[in-house]
Amino acid sequence: MKILKCVWYLSFQMLLTKSNSDPLFTENEKLLDTNLTFKIDPPSLIPGVQVEVNLLCTFRRYEFPDMASVFSMIIAHSSNPTLPVYNYIASVNQVEGHAHNISHDVRIISGSVDNNGESSLHVRFNYPEINLTGAYMCEVYGFDQIGKPMTKYNSQILFTNNITDVYSLVRQHQHLVSSLQACIQNQTELVITLLSIRFPVLLSNFYPPVINNGHAYYLTKNLTYFEYFAAQRVCEEFGGYLVELDDHSEFIFVRDFISPFHFSEAIWTGATDRGHNNTWLNPHSSTIPTFDWAPGEPKQTSHCQCFHKIYIGLLGECFCTAHNYNFAYLCEVPLHIY
Numbered sequence: 001m002k003i004l005k006c007v008w009y010l011s012f013q014m015l016l017t018k019s020n021s022d023p024l025f026t027e028n029e030k031l032l033d034t035n036l037t038f039k040i041d042p043p044s045l046i047p048g049v050q051v052e053v054n055l056l057c058t059f060r061r062y063e064f065p066d067m068a069s070v071f072s073m074i075i076a077h078s079s080n081p082t083l084p085v086y087n088y089i090a091s092v093n094q095v096e097g098h099a100h101n102i103s104h105d106v107r108i109i110s111g112s113v114d115n116n117g118e119s120s121l122h123v124r125f126n127y128p129e130i131n132l133t134g135a136y137m138c139e140v141y142g143f144d145q146i147g148k149p150m151t152k153y154n155s156q157i158l159f160t161n162n163i164t165d166v167y168s169l170v171r172q173h174q175h176l177v178s179s180l181q182a183c184i185q186n187q188t189e190l191v192i193t194l195l196s197i198r199f200p201v202l203l204s205n206f207y208p209p210v211i212n213n214g215h216a217y218y219l220t221k222n223l224t225y226f227e228y229f230a231a232q233r234v235c236e237e238f239g240g241y242l243v244e245l246d247d248h249s250e251f252i253f254v255r256d257f258i259s260p261f262h263f264s265e266a267i268w269t270g271a272t273d274r275g276h277n278n279t280w281l282n283p284h285s286s287t288i289p290t291f292d293w294a295p296g297e298p299k300q301t302s303h304c305q306c307f308h309k310i311y312i313g314l315l316g317e318c319f320c321t322a323h324n325y326n327f328a329y330l331c332e333v334p335l336h337i338y
Contacts, residue, residue, distance in 0.1 A: 035064045036154040038138040044159040047130045053158065054109070057138035058120045067150055070094065070113050070142040073121040077103070081135040081157045090123045099123075105132060133160040191335050192216060199238040206331070207261075212253050217243060218331040219258060219267070226268060226327040228304050228320040240333035242270030244282035245315075251292050254330065255313055261328070266318050268329040271305040273298070274320075280305065291315050 037058045045053060061070050072093035078084035089103035092111030099111025099121060109122040119140070125132050140152040188211055195216070196202050202209075202218060209216040218240070228242075235241050245251045258267050271291065273280045278300050281288045291305070294314035298305075306318035 035059065036138060036140055036152045038136070038154040038156050040136065040156045040158050043156070044161050045128055045130070045133050046161050047128070050128055051126070053125045053128050053132070054122065055124070055136060055138075055156075056120065056122045057140075057154070058118055059140045059152065060118050061115050061142070064152070066144055067140075067142040067152070068145045070115050070119050070140060072113065072141045073111070073119055074139045074141070075121055075123060076137045076139065077132070077134060078137075079131065079134040084135040084137075084155075086135075086137055090121060092119075092121050130160060133158050188335065195238060195333070201234075202238060209333075210257050211335070212250070214335050216240075216333045216335055217254065217257060218333065219261065220328045220330075223327045223329075224325065225323040226266075226321065226329065228268070228272070231268065231329045232270065235329075235331035235333075238331075238333060240331045241284040242268065243330040243332040244270045244284055244287070245291065246282065246285065246287060246289050248290075248292065251315075255307065258307060258328075258330065259313070265325040265327055266306040266308045266322070268304060268306045268318060268327070269315070270332075271315075272303050272320075273300070274303040 037056075039054075039056050041054045041056070042050070055075055057073055057075060059070065059073065061067055072091060074088050074091045076086035076088045078086045087103075090099060090101050090106050090108060090111070092099040092113060094113040094115075097112070099108045101108050101123070105125055105128075107124045107126055109124050111121045113119045121138070135155055135157050137153060137155040142150055142152075144150050192209060206218040206220055209218045211217075218235075232242050243254060245254060254269075261267075270284060271280050271282055278298075279288060280291060280298065292314055294311035294316045297311070297314075297316040299317055302317045302319045304318050304320040305315055307313070308316050308318060310316070
């Protein structure tokens with residue numbers, strides 16, 4: 001076997017020497033194989049803009065038992081993908097154990113032959129130009145069970161994009177996004193209008209809503225009495241629930257929404273620890289988020305949660321029934337239910 005490898009190595013070196021001036025083969029002479037993985041990233045090139053293009057060829061010999069031993073891997077390039085005629089640009093072999101760049105355009109990243117694991121050849125083009133587009137082929141040379149040479153192949157195409165075409169495509173996508181946003185805004189306004197017609201209390205007892213992630217948030221106008229379960233029932237009447245702060249981003253959104261209203265006392269949320277052994281949760285979603293509590297909160301002296309003036313933009317405990325002050329609560333309504 002060692003003699004066969006040496007013979008193959010000498011033949012291989014002769015081919016590489018020849019490749020500097022002569023085309024080596026055309027694609028119709030080779031049989032492509034899915035056992036050999038060959039990737040180009042990114043798959044298209046914008047000349048003058050792209051920083052780099054990576055070519056990675058990998059082969060696991062144990063997935064192809066007919067090949068008893070891998071000897072070398074080679075990557076070749078053809079500038080004409082329609083009628084490709086290839087020239088070798090990089091290689092790695094078992095004898096030398098390290099990769100070679102046959103083309104000055106190529107930077108070798110890594111290369112190795114491993115008959116017990118994965119053999120690979122990774123090359124990179126830095127600031128590639130238009131001449132590097134076209135077809136690329138990866139070849140794996142080895143021996144079968146009786147020492148006969150055999151080869152595996154796979155190919156990819158590096159396409160080219162004109163920067164003007166790219167900008168045009170971006171503008172088209174921006175126009176599409178703008179159209180979709182306008183459509184969503186129109187649909188949202190329609191849903192809000194239908195809600196107000198169906199539930200007149202929304203106009204009389206609540207401020208105009210704000211929208212976030214498909215949910216409408218309705219803040220009550222100043223109240224002088226609050227009772228948790230009564231407020232929950234009011235929200236449920238038009239398909240919602242007392243607001244549930246599921247994560248920090250929603251907390252920030254709600255806090256920023258209510259901050260200009262300057263209520264003198266408190267604005268209630270839906271979170272509670274009632275019946276849950278001091279575990280605070282959102283009853284509608286049955287989630288236990290990490291709440292943005294004020295320092296020292298919760299004190300476990302009451303069972304409802306609110307934004308209070310003494311907490312300065314954070315959450316704290318509030319009694320579940322309160323009166324003789326200016327209060328408010330916030331209803332959260334998923335718009336998709338209508």
